[in-house]
Each structure stands twice: as C-alpha cells, then as structure tokens.
Amino acid sequence: MPNDFDRIRRYEFVASASGQTLGFGVCTASTTAVIFIPFSCKMASPPTGISVSAVSDFNLRRGSGSVSCTNVSFVLASEYGIRLFVSVSSGLTQGQAVMLETANTNATLTATGGIPNY
Numbered sequence: 001m002p003n004d005f006d007r008i009r010r011y012e013f014v015a016s017a018s019g020q021t022l023g024f025g026v027c028t029a030s031t032t033a034v035i036f037i038p039f040s041c042k043m044a045s046p047p048t049g050i051s052v053s054a055v056s057d058f059n060l061r062r063g064s065g066s067v068s069c070t071n072v073s074f075v076l077a078s079e080y081g082i083r084l085f086v087s088v089s090s091g092l093t094q095g096q097a098v099m100l101e102t103a104n105t106n107a108t109l110t111a112t113g114g115i116p117n118y
Contacts, residue, residue: 020102021061022109023084027092033060035100037109038081046077048113050084057107060088061099067091068103082111 023037052058052072059066071087086100 018102018104019061020107021099022058022102023081023100025084025086025098025100027062027094027096027098029094030092031088031090033086033088033092033098034075035084035086035098036081037084037100039079039111043079046079047074047082047111048077049111050074050082051110051112053106053108057103058086058109059101059103060086060092061101062092062096066101066103069100072100072109077111 023035025033025035027033050072055069055072058069058072060069067088067090069086070089071085073085075083075085077083084100092098
C-alpha cells in the first residue's frame, strides 16, 4: 500500500536536475507545441488543471538545442496523463518532435484536481 509521500508524487513532477524530461510532443507552429506528460500510475479521476513554479523553469528541447518557454498551459487530461500547450518566442518547426524539460532544479509542475487511484 502506498504511503502519503507516494500519493503526493503522483500529482507533482519535481526536478532533480536541470534538463530532466517531463513529457514529449510535437510543434504545431514556429512558436507553439502540444506536450503529453504520462502519469506513473492511473488516476481515479483526471486532473482539471496544472500549477507551475515559473514558466522560465522549463524549456522545449528540439534537435538543435533548447528554447525557453514563454507559456505553459493546461489543455486536457485523462486518468493516464495530461496534455499541455507550450509557447516559446521562436525557433520551432511545425511537425518537429520536442520534449518538455526542466531548465533548473527549481522547476515543479503539479497536476491539480485529480484523485489518485489508491
């Protein structure tokens, strides 16, 4: 049976190092991407939002390096993961694969409103 710490971790993605990959996705334009972050276990109900430490704590990693995020927003969720809309100032190519990563060890992304499946 999971302890309280394990239950909390199901909601929060906390950076342990700069460059930690949280999710993956595809660029929809030169400044935007859609990202999916899978959960480590199924939730009893999907989250209804997210909270981030600061947008500057996240980057999009593409083939030629990283680009700092200018916006990270919630799109939708299921019991298995969350979909985010991420913006940058420039530097993406539509259709290109990208990863959402932490820019520093202050980065936290918390899924809010869901219920873990104990």
